[in-house]
Amino acid sequence: MTGPAADALAIAAVVRARRVSAREVTAAALARIRARDGALNCFTAVTAETALADAERIDQALAAGRDPGPLAGAPFGVKNLFDVAGLPTLAGSKIGRDRPPAARDATAVARLRAAGAVLVGALNMDEYASGFTTENTHYGPTRNPHDRGRVAGGSSGGSGAAVAGGLVPLALGSDTNGSIRVPAAFCGVLGLKPSFGRVSRAGIALFAPSLDHVGPLARTVADLAAAFDAIQGPDPADPAAADRPPTPCGPTLDQDPGGLRVAVLGGHFERHACAEALAALERVAKALEASRRVEVPEVARARAAATIITASEGSALHLADLRTRAADFDPMVRDRFLAGALVPASAYLRAQRFRAWFRARVDEVLGEADVFLAPTTPGPAPPIGGPATMVVVDGVEVLARSHLGVFTQPLSFVGLPVISVPVADAGPLPLGVQLIGRPWREADLFRVARRLEVEGVVAAPVARPAP
Amino acid sequence: MSDTPDREALAAYVDQAAALQGLTLDPAWRPAVIAHLGRILGAAALVEQFPLPEEPAPPGPP
Numbered sequence: 001m002t003g004p005a006a007d008a009l010a011i012a013a014v015v016r017a018r019r020v021s022a023r024e025v026t027a028a029a030l031a032r033i034r035a036r037d038g039a040l041n042c043f044t045a046v047t048a049e050t051a052l053a054d055a056e057r058i059d060q061a062l063a064a065g066r067d068p069g070p071l072a073g074a075p076f077g078v079k080n081l082f083d084v085a086g087l088p089t090l091a092g093s094k095i096g097r098d099r100p101p102a103a104r105d106a107t108a109v110a111r112l113r114a115a116g117a118v119l120v121g122a123l124n125m126d127e128y129a130s131g132f133t134t135e136n137t138h139y140g141p142t143r144n145p146h147d148r149g150r151v152a153g154g155s156s157g158g159s160g161a162a163v164a165g166g167l168v169p170l171a172l173g174s175d176t177n178g179s180i181r182v183p184a185a186f187c188g189v190l191g192l193k194p195s196f197g198r199v200s201r202a203g204i205a206l207f208a209p210s211l212d213h214v215g216p217l218a219r220t221v222a223d224l225a226a227a228f229d230a231i232q233g234p235d236p237a238d239p240a241a242a243d244r245p246p247t248p249c250g251p252t253l254d255q256d257p258g259g260l261r262v263a264v265l266g267g268h269f270e271r272h273a274c275a276e277a278l279a280a281l282e283r284v285a286k287a288l289e290a291s292r293r294v295e296v297p298e299v300a301r302a303r304a305a306a307t308i309i310t311a312s313e314g315s316a317l318h319l320a321d322l323r324t325r326a327a328d329f330d331p332m333v334r335d336r337f338l339a340g341a342l343v344p345a346s347a348y349l350r351a352q353r354f355r356a357w358f359r360a361r362v363d364e365v366l367g368e369a370d371v372f373l374a375p376t377t378p379g380p381a382p383p384i385g386g387p388a389t390m391v392v393v394d395g396v397e398v399l400a401r402s403h404l405g406v407f408t409q410p411l412s413f414v415g416l417p418v419i420s421v422p423v424a425d426a427g428p429l430p431l432g433v434q435l436i437g438r439p440w441r442e443a444d445l446f447r448v449a450r451r452l453e454v455e456g457v458v459a460a461p462v463a464r465p466a467p
Numbered sequence: 468m469s470d471t472p473d474r475e476a477l478a479a480y481v482d483q484a485a486a487l488q489g490l491t492l493d494p495a496w497r498p499a500v501i502a503h504l505g506r507i508l509g510a511a512a513l514v515e516q517f518p519l520p521e522e523p524a525p526p527g528p529p
Protein backbone atom coordinates (compact mmCIF):
# COMPACT_ATOMS: atom_id res chain seq x y z
CA MET A 1 0.00 0.00 0.00
CA THR A 2 3.03 2.26 -0.07
CA GLY A 3 3.90 1.40 -3.69
CA PRO A 4 3.52 3.56 -6.79
CA ALA A 5 0.26 1.92 -7.91
CA ALA A 6 -1.63 2.62 -4.67
CA ASP A 7 -4.48 5.05 -5.18
CA ALA A 8 -5.27 7.83 -2.72
CA LEU A 9 -8.44 6.32 -1.25
CA ALA A 10 -6.82 2.90 -0.83
CA ILE A 11 -3.96 4.58 1.03
CA ALA A 12 -6.41 6.54 3.18
CA ALA A 13 -8.31 3.33 4.00
CA VAL A 14 -5.25 1.52 5.37
CA VAL A 15 -3.96 4.63 7.14
CA ARG A 16 -7.32 5.25 8.77
CA ALA A 17 -7.48 1.59 9.79
CA ARG A 18 -3.97 2.07 11.26
CA ARG A 19 -2.59 -0.82 9.23
CA VAL A 20 0.09 1.44 7.76
CA SER A 21 1.21 4.76 9.21
CA ALA A 22 0.92 8.02 7.30
CA ARG A 23 4.61 8.47 8.02
CA GLU A 24 5.49 5.22 6.20
CA VAL A 25 3.35 6.19 3.21
CA THR A 26 4.93 9.65 3.08
CA ALA A 27 8.47 8.31 3.43
CA ALA A 28 7.80 5.86 0.59
CA ALA A 29 6.47 8.65 -1.65
CA LEU A 30 9.51 10.81 -0.89
CA ALA A 31 11.81 7.86 -1.69
CA ARG A 32 9.98 7.30 -5.02
CA ILE A 33 10.39 10.95 -5.91
CA ARG A 34 14.11 10.79 -5.11
CA ALA A 35 14.52 7.64 -7.20
CA ARG A 36 12.44 8.54 -10.24
CA ASP A 37 12.08 12.26 -10.56
CA GLY A 38 15.55 12.74 -11.97
CA ALA A 39 14.33 11.06 -15.16
CA LEU A 40 10.92 12.78 -15.30
CA ASN A 41 11.61 16.28 -13.91
CA CYS A 42 8.17 16.74 -12.37
CA PHE A 43 9.12 18.42 -9.09
CA THR A 44 10.63 21.88 -8.65
CA ALA A 45 10.47 21.61 -4.83
CA VAL A 46 10.05 18.64 -2.50
CA THR A 47 8.58 19.56 0.88
CA ALA A 48 9.93 16.53 2.76
CA GLU A 49 10.10 18.16 6.16
CA THR A 50 6.56 19.55 6.26
CA ALA A 51 5.22 16.37 4.62
CA LEU A 52 6.68 14.17 7.34
CA ALA A 53 5.43 16.58 10.01
CA ASP A 54 1.92 16.49 8.48
CA ALA A 55 2.08 12.69 8.41
CA GLU A 56 3.08 12.59 12.07
CA ARG A 57 0.10 14.77 12.95
CA ILE A 58 -2.24 12.41 11.08
CA ASP A 59 -0.82 9.39 12.89
CA GLN A 60 -1.17 11.21 16.22
CA ALA A 61 -4.76 12.19 15.45
CA LEU A 62 -5.62 8.58 14.68
CA ALA A 63 -3.90 7.37 17.83
CA ALA A 64 -6.01 9.88 19.79
CA GLY A 65 -9.20 8.66 18.13
CA ARG A 66 -9.71 11.80 15.98
CA ASP A 67 -10.71 11.69 12.29
CA PRO A 68 -7.86 13.02 10.11
CA GLY A 69 -10.08 13.24 7.00
CA PRO A 70 -11.13 11.15 4.02
CA LEU A 71 -7.76 11.41 2.26
CA ALA A 72 -5.67 10.67 5.36
CA GLY A 73 -2.07 10.11 4.42
CA ALA A 74 -2.53 10.32 0.62
CA PRO A 75 0.47 12.13 -0.90
CA PHE A 76 -0.18 14.91 -3.41
CA GLY A 77 1.73 17.52 -5.39
CA VAL A 78 0.65 20.90 -6.72
CA LYS A 79 1.52 22.84 -9.86
CA ASN A 80 3.98 25.46 -8.69
CA LEU A 81 1.55 28.34 -9.30
CA PHE A 82 -0.31 27.40 -6.09
CA ASP A 83 0.82 29.23 -2.98
CA VAL A 84 2.42 26.84 -0.53
CA ALA A 85 3.28 28.40 2.82
CA GLY A 86 7.03 28.81 3.07
CA LEU A 87 7.79 28.42 -0.67
CA PRO A 88 8.11 31.18 -3.26
CA THR A 89 5.31 30.76 -5.83
CA LEU A 90 7.24 30.22 -9.05
CA ALA A 91 4.45 29.81 -11.59
CA GLY A 92 7.19 28.30 -13.74
CA SER A 93 9.19 31.51 -13.74
CA LYS A 94 12.68 32.57 -12.79
CA ILE A 95 11.22 35.91 -11.64
CA GLY A 96 9.15 34.11 -9.00
CA ARG A 97 12.31 32.91 -7.28
CA ASP A 98 12.92 36.51 -6.18
CA ARG A 99 9.53 36.85 -4.53
CA PRO A 100 9.12 36.29 -0.78
CA PRO A 101 7.80 32.87 0.25
CA ALA A 102 4.01 32.54 0.41
CA ALA A 103 2.60 33.28 3.86
CA ARG A 104 -0.19 30.73 3.58
CA ASP A 105 -1.44 27.92 1.35
CA ALA A 106 -3.79 28.54 -1.56
CA THR A 107 -7.40 27.65 -0.66
CA ALA A 108 -7.40 24.42 -2.70
CA VAL A 109 -4.11 23.29 -1.14
CA ALA A 110 -5.36 24.09 2.36
CA ARG A 111 -8.61 22.19 1.72
CA LEU A 112 -6.81 19.06 0.48
CA ARG A 113 -4.52 19.16 3.51
CA ALA A 114 -7.53 19.62 5.77
CA ALA A 115 -8.94 16.43 4.21
CA GLY A 116 -5.82 14.61 5.38
CA ALA A 117 -3.82 14.58 2.13
CA VAL A 118 -0.09 15.18 2.55
CA LEU A 119 1.61 17.74 0.33
CA VAL A 120 4.97 16.43 -0.88
CA GLY A 121 6.03 19.17 -3.28
CA ALA A 122 5.52 21.66 -6.09
CA LEU A 123 5.38 20.66 -9.74
CA ASN A 124 6.83 21.96 -12.99
CA MET A 125 4.74 23.87 -15.54
CA ASP A 126 4.96 26.16 -18.55
CA GLU A 127 5.99 29.62 -17.38
CA TYR A 128 2.93 31.53 -16.13
CA ALA A 129 0.76 28.65 -17.43
CA SER A 130 1.25 29.88 -21.00
CA GLY A 131 1.81 26.73 -23.05
CA PHE A 132 0.70 23.15 -23.65
CA THR A 133 4.00 21.28 -23.35
CA THR A 134 5.89 22.08 -20.08
CA GLU A 135 9.12 22.61 -21.98
CA ASN A 136 10.22 25.16 -19.40
CA THR A 137 13.45 26.99 -20.27
CA HIS A 138 14.35 27.70 -16.63
CA TYR A 139 13.54 24.33 -15.07
CA GLY A 140 13.85 21.99 -18.05
CA PRO A 141 11.13 19.94 -19.77
CA THR A 142 8.96 17.53 -17.82
CA ARG A 143 9.15 14.16 -19.53
CA ASN A 144 6.21 11.93 -20.36
CA PRO A 145 6.42 8.81 -18.17
CA HIS A 146 5.10 6.71 -21.08
CA ASP A 147 7.87 7.91 -23.42
CA ARG A 148 10.52 10.16 -21.98
CA GLY A 149 11.34 11.62 -25.38
CA ARG A 150 7.88 13.18 -25.50
CA VAL A 151 6.25 16.09 -23.73
CA ALA A 152 4.00 15.57 -20.72
CA GLY A 153 1.59 18.20 -22.03
CA GLY A 154 0.94 21.46 -20.27
CA SER A 155 0.74 23.70 -18.70
CA SER A 156 0.15 21.35 -15.70
CA GLY A 157 2.74 18.92 -17.10
CA GLY A 158 4.47 18.20 -13.80
CA SER A 159 1.06 17.32 -12.33
CA GLY A 160 0.18 14.91 -15.15
CA ALA A 161 3.58 13.21 -15.19
CA ALA A 162 3.87 12.89 -11.40
CA VAL A 163 0.53 11.08 -11.26
CA ALA A 164 1.18 8.93 -14.37
CA GLY A 165 4.66 8.01 -13.14
CA GLY A 166 3.31 6.80 -9.81
CA LEU A 167 5.18 9.44 -7.80
CA VAL A 168 1.92 10.66 -6.22
CA PRO A 169 -1.67 9.43 -6.62
CA LEU A 170 -3.09 12.98 -6.70
CA ALA A 171 -2.09 16.39 -8.00
CA LEU A 172 -3.63 19.81 -8.47
CA GLY A 173 -3.40 21.75 -11.70
CA SER A 174 -4.99 24.74 -13.35
CA ASP A 175 -6.75 24.99 -16.70
CA THR A 176 -7.24 28.18 -18.72
CA ASN A 177 -7.49 26.75 -22.23
CA GLY A 178 -6.82 23.05 -21.57
CA SER A 179 -3.91 22.99 -19.13
CA ILE A 180 -5.32 20.18 -16.94
CA ARG A 181 -6.94 18.18 -19.73
CA VAL A 182 -4.04 18.19 -22.22
CA PRO A 183 -1.43 16.78 -19.78
CA ALA A 184 -4.02 14.34 -18.39
CA ALA A 185 -4.58 13.02 -21.93
CA PHE A 186 -0.89 12.87 -22.89
CA CYS A 187 0.10 11.19 -19.61
CA GLY A 188 -2.85 8.76 -19.54
CA VAL A 189 -4.50 9.96 -16.33
CA LEU A 190 -7.82 11.57 -15.39
CA GLY A 191 -8.10 15.33 -15.15
CA LEU A 192 -11.08 17.44 -14.09
CA LYS A 193 -11.66 21.02 -15.13
CA PRO A 194 -14.69 21.92 -13.00
CA SER A 195 -17.37 24.47 -13.85
CA PHE A 196 -16.02 28.03 -13.83
CA GLY A 197 -16.36 29.30 -10.27
CA ARG A 198 -16.72 25.87 -8.67
CA VAL A 199 -13.23 25.71 -7.13
CA SER A 200 -11.50 28.68 -5.52
CA ARG A 201 -8.48 30.19 -7.23
CA ALA A 202 -7.48 32.19 -4.16
CA GLY A 203 -3.74 31.89 -3.66
CA ILE A 204 -2.84 30.87 -7.19
CA ALA A 205 -0.87 32.93 -9.69
CA LEU A 206 -3.61 33.63 -12.24
CA PHE A 207 -2.92 33.46 -15.97
CA ALA A 208 -6.08 34.84 -17.60
CA PRO A 209 -8.52 35.59 -14.76
CA SER A 210 -11.75 35.34 -16.76
CA LEU A 211 -10.73 31.85 -17.96
CA ASP A 212 -8.76 30.25 -15.13
CA HIS A 213 -9.97 27.08 -13.36
CA VAL A 214 -8.40 24.89 -10.65
CA GLY A 215 -8.86 21.11 -10.63
CA PRO A 216 -7.40 17.71 -9.70
CA LEU A 217 -5.61 14.94 -11.63
CA ALA A 218 -5.68 11.29 -10.51
CA ARG A 219 -5.53 7.70 -11.74
CA THR A 220 -8.95 6.53 -10.54
CA VAL A 221 -12.38 8.08 -10.85
CA ALA A 222 -13.01 7.73 -7.11
CA ASP A 223 -9.75 9.53 -6.27
CA LEU A 224 -10.59 12.33 -8.68
CA ALA A 225 -14.02 12.70 -7.05
CA ALA A 226 -12.56 12.62 -3.52
CA ALA A 227 -10.08 15.37 -4.39
CA PHE A 228 -12.76 17.45 -6.10
CA ASP A 229 -15.14 17.02 -3.17
CA ALA A 230 -12.41 18.22 -0.81
CA ILE A 231 -11.69 21.42 -2.75
CA GLN A 232 -15.01 22.49 -4.28
CA GLY A 233 -17.31 25.14 -2.83
CA PRO A 234 -17.56 28.89 -2.19
CA ASP A 235 -14.62 30.96 -0.97
CA PRO A 236 -14.92 34.64 -0.05
CA ALA A 237 -11.22 35.01 -0.87
CA ASP A 238 -11.90 34.40 -4.61
CA PRO A 239 -14.39 36.86 -6.11
CA ALA A 240 -14.91 34.47 -9.06
CA ALA A 241 -15.86 31.53 -6.82
CA ALA A 242 -19.59 30.93 -7.14
CA ASP A 243 -21.79 31.24 -4.09
CA ARG A 244 -23.30 27.78 -4.58
CA PRO A 245 -23.30 24.89 -2.16
CA PRO A 246 -20.88 22.08 -3.04
CA THR A 247 -22.29 19.03 -4.84
CA PRO A 248 -20.34 16.03 -3.51
CA CYS A 249 -19.63 13.60 -6.35
CA GLY A 250 -18.12 10.68 -4.43
CA PRO A 251 -21.44 9.53 -2.92
CA THR A 252 -23.21 9.25 -6.30
CA LEU A 253 -20.32 7.75 -8.24
CA ASP A 254 -21.85 4.31 -8.56
CA GLN A 255 -25.33 5.44 -9.52
CA ASP A 256 -26.31 3.97 -12.88
CA PRO A 257 -25.65 6.63 -15.53
CA GLY A 258 -28.10 4.86 -17.86
CA GLY A 259 -30.63 7.67 -17.58
CA LEU A 260 -28.19 10.27 -18.83
CA ARG A 261 -28.36 11.23 -22.50
CA VAL A 262 -24.93 11.15 -24.13
CA ALA A 263 -24.08 12.76 -27.48
CA VAL A 264 -20.91 13.24 -29.52
CA LEU A 265 -19.81 16.75 -30.46
CA GLY A 266 -19.44 16.79 -34.24
CA GLY A 267 -18.06 19.35 -36.68
CA HIS A 268 -14.97 21.13 -35.33
CA PHE A 269 -14.44 18.48 -32.67
CA GLU A 270 -14.07 15.69 -35.21
CA ARG A 271 -12.45 17.61 -38.04
CA HIS A 272 -9.02 18.13 -36.53
CA ALA A 273 -8.43 14.77 -34.81
CA CYS A 274 -6.07 12.01 -35.97
CA ALA A 275 -7.41 8.51 -36.66
CA GLU A 276 -6.35 7.12 -33.27
CA ALA A 277 -8.03 9.98 -31.41
CA LEU A 278 -11.24 9.37 -33.37
CA ALA A 279 -11.00 5.63 -32.66
CA ALA A 280 -10.63 6.36 -28.93
CA LEU A 281 -13.67 8.65 -29.11
CA GLU A 282 -15.69 5.96 -30.93
CA ARG A 283 -14.78 3.40 -28.29
CA VAL A 284 -16.15 5.61 -25.53
CA ALA A 285 -19.21 6.55 -27.61
CA LYS A 286 -19.97 2.89 -28.28
CA ALA A 287 -19.62 1.94 -24.61
CA LEU A 288 -22.11 4.68 -23.72
CA GLU A 289 -24.37 3.92 -26.69
CA ALA A 290 -23.99 7.49 -27.87
CA SER A 291 -24.87 7.57 -31.53
CA ARG A 292 -26.19 11.15 -31.78
CA ARG A 293 -24.00 13.92 -33.17
CA VAL A 294 -24.68 17.50 -32.13
CA GLU A 295 -22.90 20.58 -33.38
CA VAL A 296 -22.00 23.84 -31.71
CA PRO A 297 -21.78 26.72 -34.21
CA GLU A 298 -18.77 29.01 -34.67
CA VAL A 299 -16.31 27.00 -32.60
CA ALA A 300 -13.31 28.27 -34.57
CA ARG A 301 -14.29 31.84 -33.84
CA ALA A 302 -14.74 30.95 -30.16
CA ARG A 303 -11.19 29.69 -30.15
CA ALA A 304 -9.99 32.87 -31.79
CA ALA A 305 -11.81 34.93 -29.16
CA ALA A 306 -10.30 32.84 -26.34
CA THR A 307 -6.86 33.47 -27.84
CA ILE A 308 -7.39 37.25 -27.80
CA ILE A 309 -8.72 37.23 -24.22
CA THR A 310 -5.87 35.00 -22.99
CA ALA A 311 -3.22 37.16 -24.67
CA SER A 312 -4.67 40.41 -23.28
CA GLU A 313 -5.37 39.26 -19.73
CA GLY A 314 -2.10 37.29 -19.46
CA SER A 315 0.03 40.23 -20.54
CA ALA A 316 -1.78 42.70 -18.32
CA LEU A 317 -0.86 40.68 -15.22
CA HIS A 318 2.85 40.79 -16.07
CA LEU A 319 3.18 44.27 -17.54
CA ALA A 320 5.38 45.61 -14.75
CA ASP A 321 7.90 42.77 -15.14
CA LEU A 322 7.74 43.02 -18.93
CA ARG A 323 8.79 46.65 -18.60
CA THR A 324 11.66 46.13 -16.20
CA ARG A 325 13.00 42.60 -16.69
CA ALA A 326 11.66 41.10 -19.90
CA ALA A 327 14.94 39.24 -20.44
CA ASP A 328 14.18 37.12 -17.37
CA PHE A 329 11.04 35.58 -18.92
CA ASP A 330 11.06 32.26 -20.74
CA PRO A 331 11.73 33.48 -24.30
CA MET A 332 8.68 31.70 -25.77
CA VAL A 333 6.37 33.22 -23.20
CA ARG A 334 8.01 36.66 -23.24
CA ASP A 335 7.40 37.20 -26.95
CA ARG A 336 3.74 36.13 -26.62
CA PHE A 337 3.22 38.38 -23.60
CA LEU A 338 4.89 41.37 -25.25
CA ALA A 339 2.56 40.93 -28.21
CA GLY A 340 -0.43 40.50 -25.90
CA ALA A 341 0.36 43.83 -24.24
CA LEU A 342 -0.23 45.56 -27.59
CA VAL A 343 -3.68 44.14 -28.40
CA PRO A 344 -6.23 46.96 -28.91
CA ALA A 345 -8.91 47.11 -26.22
CA SER A 346 -11.59 47.01 -28.93
CA ALA A 347 -10.41 43.51 -29.95
CA TYR A 348 -10.56 42.31 -26.35
CA LEU A 349 -14.04 43.71 -25.77
CA ARG A 350 -15.32 42.31 -29.05
CA ALA A 351 -13.97 38.89 -28.02
CA GLN A 352 -15.82 39.11 -24.70
CA ARG A 353 -19.04 40.11 -26.50
CA PHE A 354 -18.61 37.18 -28.86
CA ARG A 355 -18.12 34.98 -25.81
CA ALA A 356 -21.55 35.96 -24.46
CA TRP A 357 -23.13 35.19 -27.85
CA PHE A 358 -21.32 31.84 -28.07
CA ARG A 359 -22.33 30.92 -24.54
CA ALA A 360 -25.98 31.42 -25.46
CA ARG A 361 -25.58 29.10 -28.48
CA VAL A 362 -23.83 26.48 -26.32
CA ASP A 363 -26.71 26.70 -23.82
CA GLU A 364 -29.12 25.80 -26.62
CA VAL A 365 -27.06 22.74 -27.57
CA LEU A 366 -26.72 21.70 -23.92
CA GLY A 367 -30.45 21.11 -23.86
CA GLU A 368 -30.04 18.23 -26.29
CA ALA A 369 -28.12 15.89 -23.94
CA ASP A 370 -26.61 15.62 -20.47
CA VAL A 371 -23.07 14.60 -21.35
CA PHE A 372 -21.13 15.32 -24.54
CA LEU A 373 -18.02 13.60 -25.89
CA ALA A 374 -15.04 15.00 -27.79
CA PRO A 375 -11.38 14.10 -28.15
CA THR A 376 -9.10 15.87 -25.66
CA THR A 377 -6.22 16.44 -28.08
CA PRO A 378 -5.83 16.03 -31.84
CA GLY A 379 -3.32 13.22 -31.27
CA PRO A 380 -0.75 11.82 -28.81
CA ALA A 381 2.08 13.73 -27.12
CA PRO A 382 4.61 15.24 -29.56
CA PRO A 383 8.39 14.87 -29.08
CA ILE A 384 10.20 17.24 -26.74
CA GLY A 385 12.02 20.02 -28.55
CA GLY A 386 10.13 19.71 -31.82
CA PRO A 387 10.22 22.59 -34.30
CA ALA A 388 7.98 25.65 -33.84
CA THR A 389 5.95 24.83 -36.95
CA MET A 390 2.81 26.65 -38.03
CA VAL A 391 -0.50 25.13 -39.08
CA VAL A 392 -3.59 26.81 -40.49
CA VAL A 393 -6.69 25.85 -38.51
CA ASP A 394 -10.03 27.10 -39.78
CA GLY A 395 -8.38 29.89 -41.71
CA VAL A 396 -6.18 31.16 -38.88
CA GLU A 397 -2.43 30.54 -38.74
CA VAL A 398 -1.47 29.11 -35.35
CA LEU A 399 1.59 27.52 -33.81
CA ALA A 400 1.32 23.74 -34.07
CA ARG A 401 1.80 23.61 -30.29
CA SER A 402 -1.13 25.95 -29.67
CA HIS A 403 -3.16 23.54 -31.82
CA LEU A 404 -2.86 20.99 -28.98
CA GLY A 405 -5.72 22.91 -27.32
CA VAL A 406 -7.97 22.90 -30.36
CA PHE A 407 -10.63 20.78 -28.58
CA THR A 408 -10.17 22.02 -25.03
CA GLN A 409 -10.05 25.78 -25.50
CA PRO A 410 -13.61 26.31 -26.81
CA LEU A 411 -15.03 24.50 -23.74
CA SER A 412 -13.14 26.32 -20.98
CA PHE A 413 -14.08 29.50 -22.89
CA VAL A 414 -17.65 29.01 -21.65
CA GLY A 415 -16.76 27.44 -18.31
CA LEU A 416 -18.31 23.98 -18.82
CA PRO A 417 -17.20 21.14 -16.52
CA VAL A 418 -15.05 18.53 -18.29
CA ILE A 419 -13.28 15.33 -17.25
CA SER A 420 -10.57 14.08 -19.59
CA VAL A 421 -10.54 10.29 -19.30
CA PRO A 422 -7.66 8.09 -20.54
CA VAL A 423 -8.92 5.46 -22.98
CA ALA A 424 -7.51 2.00 -22.18
CA ASP A 425 -5.02 0.67 -24.74
CA ALA A 426 -5.71 3.56 -27.12
CA GLY A 427 -2.40 2.98 -28.90
CA PRO A 428 1.32 3.09 -28.20
CA LEU A 429 0.80 6.39 -26.37
CA PRO A 430 -2.10 7.54 -24.17
CA LEU A 431 -5.08 9.43 -25.58
CA GLY A 432 -7.91 11.15 -23.76
CA VAL A 433 -11.59 11.77 -24.38
CA GLN A 434 -13.43 14.71 -22.86
CA LEU A 435 -16.66 14.06 -20.98
CA ILE A 436 -18.35 17.46 -21.11
CA GLY A 437 -21.24 18.37 -18.85
CA ARG A 438 -23.80 21.05 -18.25
CA PRO A 439 -22.73 23.79 -15.84
CA TRP A 440 -22.52 22.60 -12.21
CA ARG A 441 -23.24 18.98 -13.23
CA GLU A 442 -19.83 17.47 -12.46
CA ALA A 443 -21.65 14.61 -10.72
CA ASP A 444 -23.04 13.44 -14.10
CA LEU A 445 -19.52 13.27 -15.51
CA PHE A 446 -18.25 11.25 -12.57
CA ARG A 447 -21.04 8.68 -12.96
CA VAL A 448 -20.23 8.25 -16.65
CA ALA A 449 -16.47 8.13 -16.00
CA ARG A 450 -17.00 5.51 -13.33
CA ARG A 451 -19.10 3.36 -15.67
CA LEU A 452 -16.35 3.54 -18.30
CA GLU A 453 -13.75 2.60 -15.70
CA VAL A 454 -15.79 -0.38 -14.45
CA GLU A 455 -16.22 -1.59 -18.04
CA GLY A 456 -12.48 -1.32 -18.68
CA VAL A 457 -12.85 1.35 -21.37
CA VAL A 458 -11.02 3.86 -19.20
CA ALA A 459 -7.85 2.94 -17.32
CA ALA A 460 -4.87 4.82 -15.94
CA PRO A 461 -2.18 2.32 -14.99
CA VAL A 462 1.11 3.69 -13.67
CA ALA A 463 3.45 4.10 -16.64
CA ARG A 464 6.09 1.40 -16.76
CA PRO A 465 9.51 2.99 -16.47
CA ALA A 466 11.14 3.13 -19.89
CA PRO A 467 14.23 0.97 -20.40
CA MET B 468 -9.41 46.31 -37.91
CA SER B 469 -11.30 44.64 -40.69
CA ASP B 470 -8.42 42.47 -41.81
CA THR B 471 -4.91 41.47 -40.81
CA PRO B 472 -2.75 44.58 -41.15
CA ASP B 473 0.15 44.49 -43.57
CA ARG B 474 3.57 43.64 -42.27
CA GLU B 475 5.01 47.12 -42.44
CA ALA B 476 2.08 48.77 -40.67
CA LEU B 477 2.14 46.03 -38.06
CA ALA B 478 5.86 46.51 -37.39
CA ALA B 479 5.40 50.28 -37.07
CA TYR B 480 2.46 49.77 -34.70
CA VAL B 481 4.47 47.33 -32.56
CA ASP B 482 7.39 49.77 -32.27
CA GLN B 483 5.21 52.73 -31.35
CA ALA B 484 2.73 50.94 -29.09
CA ALA B 485 5.56 49.18 -27.26
CA ALA B 486 7.31 52.51 -26.69
CA LEU B 487 4.08 54.08 -25.38
CA GLN B 488 3.62 51.14 -23.00
CA GLY B 489 7.16 51.54 -21.71
CA LEU B 490 8.22 48.20 -23.20
CA THR B 491 11.70 47.81 -24.64
CA LEU B 492 11.91 45.36 -27.53
CA ASP B 493 15.31 43.77 -27.95
CA PRO B 494 15.98 43.59 -31.72
CA ALA B 495 16.36 39.83 -31.34
CA TRP B 496 12.81 39.50 -29.96
CA ARG B 497 11.10 41.98 -32.28
CA PRO B 498 10.35 39.63 -35.22
CA ALA B 499 8.70 37.08 -32.91
CA VAL B 500 6.64 39.78 -31.17
CA ILE B 501 5.47 41.11 -34.55
CA ALA B 502 4.60 37.58 -35.69
CA HIS B 503 2.65 36.85 -32.49
CA LEU B 504 0.72 40.11 -32.69
CA GLY B 505 -0.02 39.42 -36.34
CA ARG B 506 -1.58 36.10 -35.37
CA ILE B 507 -3.60 37.65 -32.53
CA LEU B 508 -4.88 40.37 -34.87
CA GLY B 509 -5.71 37.66 -37.41
CA ALA B 510 -7.83 36.03 -34.71
CA ALA B 511 -9.34 39.45 -33.93
CA ALA B 512 -10.27 39.90 -37.59
CA LEU B 513 -12.05 36.54 -37.55
CA VAL B 514 -14.09 37.60 -34.51
CA GLU B 515 -14.72 41.07 -35.93
CA GLN B 516 -16.10 39.65 -39.18
CA PHE B 517 -18.88 37.89 -37.32
CA PRO B 518 -22.04 40.00 -37.16
CA LEU B 519 -23.03 40.13 -33.49
CA PRO B 520 -26.46 41.35 -32.50
CA GLU B 521 -26.40 44.91 -31.27
CA GLU B 522 -27.57 44.32 -27.71
CA PRO B 523 -24.85 45.10 -25.18
CA ALA B 524 -23.29 42.15 -23.40
CA PRO B 525 -21.16 42.73 -20.34
CA PRO B 526 -17.58 41.60 -20.63
CA GLY B 527 -16.48 39.06 -18.07
CA PRO B 528 -16.64 35.43 -17.16
CA PRO B 529 -19.50 33.25 -18.37
